[in-house]
Amino acid sequence: MGSRHFVIIGNGISGITFARHLRKGDEKARITVISGESPYFFSRTALMYVYMGQMKWEHTQPYEPFFWKKNRIDLKQAWVKSITFEAKALVFESGETLNYDVLVLATGSKPAFFGWPGQDLKGVQGLYSKQDLETMEAITSEPMERAVIVGGGLIGIEMAEMLTYKKIPVTFLVRENRFWELVLPDAEASLVHKHIREHAIDLRLGTELKEIISDAQGSVRAVITSTGEEIPCGFVGIATGVLPNVDFLRNTSLAIGKGVKVNAKFESSVPDVYAIGDCAEFEQPPGPGRRNLEQVWYTGRMHGETLAYNFCNTPVAYQPGIWFNSAKFFAIEYQTYGWVSPEPVSGVQDFFWEHRDGKVSFRMSLDQEGKVLGVLNLGFRLRHEFFDRAIREKWSGEKVMQELGKGVFDPEFYAPYHQEIQAAYQRHFGGKIVSSKKSFFHKLFGASQ
């Protein structure tokens, strides 16, 4: 194959995973990773922790600077302005150019703005990039009466938590009638609502942003909501989702929808040009129940490793396994494995248990034959390996219940919620759940199973 020049735009999880695996499989390839955002790969997922003084910037970088040299991965910090696909050349904002043999687009996302009046005012922003973090830190370092967060999703709640750390009162506008309506069923959403409100957050469900009002200096002064209320504030966080960061690629020969159109091998419409991570839009959903856009951390990683594999081996089609995800709403951890619908679906039975303290819950969706489709748990931890297997092998709900003790991933000495869950399941469905109780000896010496 010789030594082709692989150029990757984007040093996020997808681009970097690709570069690392390519190096592992191909000693000779020349690899260049470009990003305008930061010189080194960092974990976007940790932005909030830097803001809250729980980490420093350097801690967000999973590899020490020497790593790149050692693996001969060239890093370049610059913004790509345009690409001439015919000439296989990138043009940087500085005017400089760079040629590639293979181009991998891993440009990620950007916050979605929906054209609200006043959305360009100072103090109105999303949270996606290092620069977003810096402006948010600068603006909120001054005392302010209130901040408004728009958008009931994961980034919205992270921003609310960040502002709470700074002791800034927060009004949280959620257009839908519940938080994260796309994913959370009613019961879980109510649990989370309570928890959000316990943190003194003014949560407004079913309320939209209408307009942002400026002060004399061009900074935000207040917002007006769909109910006509004016809420004075010094900061507006826009967290109404993200869109693929592909605007600089539009109006070229590259096929673009929401993101860069790719097939299951990440090939775009232009030869030798590939797209992975948040910016890729699959022509066909990559798996049952999956979306055409995969905008989470681990899918970016899987895209990167699969594409790199394809350059070093006989190419395969990308095929994600059982869906999983996790998040955290203030102190409440969320995990999910498999498929759980936020709305009731005919033919699907849900088993739901909530702890009396209202901070822990468990839901299991079963198909018509009583086989497990997925679980959604709040406030405690479940073992990925266990549920991946249970769902893949289509265990019956009863079997999952019987083995649940092995599926719990909470730290040692934690309340054994699974016993309560088993009891509740038995009350609900009948049957006999005999969970294997550990003897004292087993507990003491940690002898498992």
Place this chain on the structure above:
Amino acid sequence: MRGIQGIGLVLFVVGMLVFTALPFLSSYRLTEGMVQDQVKEIHREKLAELLQPMYGQSYSSTHAFLSAYSSNFNPYNEELKAKQAWDQVIWDDYGFALAKAAGEGPARSHPWACLALSIGLVVLGGVLFQIAGYGSAHTSLAHTGVFHSSLKNRGVLGMLTGTYLIGFYVILYWFPAYLSPLVWMVEPIAQFLSGGPASQWFLYGLVYTLAIAVMGIRMVLKYRDNKYQQLRTASVVFFQTAFAFLIPEVLVLLNKPYFDFKNIWPLDYDFFYDYQIDTFISSGGLGLFMLIWGILLIVLGVPVFTYFYGKRWYCSWVCGCGGLAETVGDGFRHLSDKSLKAWQWERWMIHGVLALAVIMTGLTIVNYFSSFSLLGQVTNQLHSFYGFAIGSAFAGVVGTGFYPFMGNRVWCRFGCPLAAYLGLVQRFKSRFRITTNGGQCISCGNCSTHCEMGIDVRAYAQQGQNIVRSSCVGCGVCASVCPRGVLKLENGPEEGRIHDFPILIGNDSIKLRS
């Protein structure tokens, strides 16, 4: 709550000021009787003669007293040394004993009041501050803000605290006479517990135990949703209070050897020193039991417990150094160096100290059985070097004084020979590991940032690889700080404990090592 926290802080600061000021509020008047009382019989006559000029004089500060003592005593010793009359040189340092005997001041006349105003206020203020601070905070914020804190992120407060601690340890180990006024105020407690006088070590033990207890309260509040943290904190507080502090004193009261039943060689580096062995052997059944107990811990306790639970059973559940690190030091854990370089240094240093301790002890034992003929002075020299460099400078001054600079486990990570021994067992023959939860890791780095041992936990977690590292003390904080529930400390079958070929769950297209 803020008000109470403020009051707590004020009480704490006042207590610290009183504690720091007391040594300056004493004066000294030496009499011949004191010299007769405090000095060993063989040196009595000579010292009584040398110190003649001091009798009846009044010294207004510890420094003035010690200077006078040195100027009267040192020339005699120097002369002997110059003549190489080594056996006549007085190696004992009577400075502390004489200062304590000769001193006068508030701490001696009103020990209880001084105790209440210094250590008492510090404890009360500390407890109030922690209860008000952590009692109301939301647990979601338990780990936030450490890098915005001057104390916890090497700011001015951190520098001051580190300097104060280093100063305290330097004085404690090498200039204890300056602490004698503080020792007076704990004299009544020592008398009550052991029936004997208090030494600087008694003062230190008391302060140490209280510090662990007060900051243990903080841990329990900070981790109020975390049973593992609460239990292990209760455990270290218990072992420190009962085993390290009370039982040894009571043993002395009962005329038995001072012994800490949970201290294990080679951390307890003088366990095999000749005078120790002599003490054990000459103290009847209990003494013999202590000797056998100590040896059993080394040859059976460490391997067996570490096999089942990992080194954490000792390092973060029992050990006194670990106890201090996990309570007082908790706020500094993120300052540990995570770089690969630091890991390389760590391995050389800690195994170096282990080798040194083993060689030293080996020589000591050979020496003991060959009745001191074989190696003569060599072991003594080694003992004093080890005691100075490792026992005092490294474990004490650096180990604790450097909390605000390099994190709370500098000693445990780079120096402790017992940790090295436990670590070897943990790495090669143990059921303990930190399991990672499939593909859930988002590489955020919270785990690595807050690992006090400087382990790059994320490097393993993001590959789906179990964490099996000799240095991991099983504090469980990585698991607690991880926002995605990825990490779990577990004891389980040895099979599959070490992943040579970790695979992250989730990608069905290919199977490859991440």
